[in-house]
């Protein structure tokens with residue numbers, strides 16, 4: 091079943107631009123979904139959207155890399171290589187933010203590769219992962235430290251709570267963020283990474299931009315929305331950092347959607363060029379933003 095939304099899921103405004111876009115699910119169902127935009131906070135969201143209990147079939151495809159530990163094809167290898175580098179850079183950022191390792195909750199931890207490395211670096215880690223397959227893999231690495239729901243996790247007083255490419259998947263976004271903030275220490279950091287529909291790669295690939303990823307991505311966040319997010323939850327936005335590798339990966343997927351019959355070599359070259367161009371354009375042209383950003387918030 092699908093549900094129709096009449097108020098912005100983030101700010102609650104009823105000033106909505108209807109049918110802002112219509113986007114196809116290229117990865118799984120091939121169905122089309124309507125996307126609306128909130129006039130108050132600029133949030134872009136799928137509407138109507140599959141209900142929480144009915145969205146699982148849209149996640150059933152082999153290439154949902156973040157829920158497995160990887161395949162053998164070149165795209166998986168590139169993805170895994172980028173992921174390893176991203177892990178190192180995320181851990182560096184966390185240490186920079188917090189100084190010595192502390193208590194860290196990763197919400198939507200996937201197969202727990204990130205927090206597993208975090209644990210080796212001295213962090214006291216917990217992870218939440220609703221997907222059963224990913225949960226099992228994560229739980230093998232970190233038994234007793236992974237939970238399927240936030241309610242199952244009795245730990246509180248985290249120094250860091252992170253959501254890397256997760257916020258866009260959460261149906262009850264306001265309730266979840268409120269519950270997470272209850273578990274965050276005062277002066278603790280909330281870290282959120284999300285794709286950005288104002289990026290040059292989104293503008294290039296238009297409806298075939300892989301960042302839309304409907305209906306799995308329920309929302310899309312321009313940076314103005316994330317600034318509003320900070321105000322809604324009384325958080326200080328202290329830093330925004332671009333994720334420079336995401337433009338390449340999103341471009342590669344978008345190339346497959348836009349031109350499925352092109353040769354692999356042509357696809358990789360086009361994606362490389364597009365990713366590079368996207369990063370340069372986002373850095374130099376104030377009309378655009380980076381393909382994905384990490385937003386660092388601090389609880390007062």
Ligand SMILES: [Zn+2]
Nearest residue numbers: 098101128131
């Ligand atoms: Zn809104």
